[in-house]
Amino acid sequence: MFKSKYQTTDIVEALTKGIAVYETIRTYNNKPFALKEHYNRLCKSLSYLKIEPPKLTEFEELIYGNLSERIRIVYVYDGNLLSYVFRESTENYFISHVKIDFTIVRRADPMSMPPDLKSLGRPDIYLARLTKGDNYDVIMLGTKGQVCEGTFSNVFLIFKNKIVTPSLDSGILDGITRMHVLNFLREKGFNVEERIVEPYELFYADELFLTHTSRGIVPVDEIGKRKLETELGKELSTGFEEYIKCLL
Numbered sequence: 001m002f003k004s005k006y007q008t009t010d011i012v013e014a015l016t017k018g019i020a021v022y023e024t025i026r027t028y029n030n031k032p033f034a035l036k037e038h039y040n041r042l043c044k045s046l047s048y049l050k051i052e053p054p055k056l057t058e059f060e061e062l063i064y065g066n067l068s069e070r071i072r073i074v075y076v077y078d079g080n081l082l083s084y085v086f087r088e089s090t091e092n093y094f095i096s097h098v099k100i101d102f103t104i105v106r107r108a109d110p111m112s113m114p115p116d117l118k119s120l121g122r123p124d125i126y127l128a129r130l131t132k133g134d135n136y137d138v139i140m141l142g143t144k145g146q147v148c149e150g151t152f153s154n155v156f157l158i159f160k161n162k163i164v165t166p167s168l169d170s171g172i173l174d175g176i177t178r179m180h181v182l183n184f185l186r187e188k189g190f191n192v193e194e195r196i197v198e199p200y201e202l203f204y205a206d207e208l209f210l211t212h213t214s215r216g217i218v219p220v221d222e223i224g225k226r227k228l229e230t231e232l233g234k235e236l237s238t239g240f241e242e243y244i245k246c247l248l
């Protein structure tokens, strides 16, 4: 763990009084991906808390000073903004397919807790993760029963003639991979819909996949007791890796 030069107090002391927000950034060949998007999302989290964000240059300095396969940057606020950087590896980066399920824990109502307030130990996410069992991730519904997302991933549904993902007004985190995957799919000529998704649709979709920074596109081969094909998902997963490398 790297403690930044902006640090003034101990993390334990800060956590007892404050709150922590974070971002996880991937690097490809030592180049951070979507750094500006992560910075903007961090600023959004901090803005809900009425905390002045760090300057982009300070954020960049911390990232470039700690390059590793995956970089987790945590900002703790206790009156001062303290930053902590964790260098992480992405061993076994490629996962060919995963099993998921629904969780009974619902995403907090966006009116009480904004979905894009990315804080450590967020209770809705934390409680949902406790129900994961042997699933890779579990899908949370929103307060109106709409499909939201996994506890660390966004979800996409592949139908014969379209690919669908819950819209931002479903009450989800504005996933950075989700956004790049949407661009990638549109560039590839797929018909893509962002809209409210009903839970039963996950059982009618031909394929499903998850997206998140640490692993890109992850095909789902099982949801609950239902087995799924992963043919297109696997193709998209490989294609997306190539697409990202071209953006760097």
Ligand code: PLP
Pocket (backbone or CB within 6 Å): 125, 149, 150, 151, 152, 153, 154, 173, 174, 175, 176, 177, 178, 211, 212, 213, 214
């Ligand atoms: N949804 C939630 C609740 C998350 O916590 C995350 C990542 O941490 C994601 C989706 C995926 O977002 P990203 O693609 O930016 O990693």
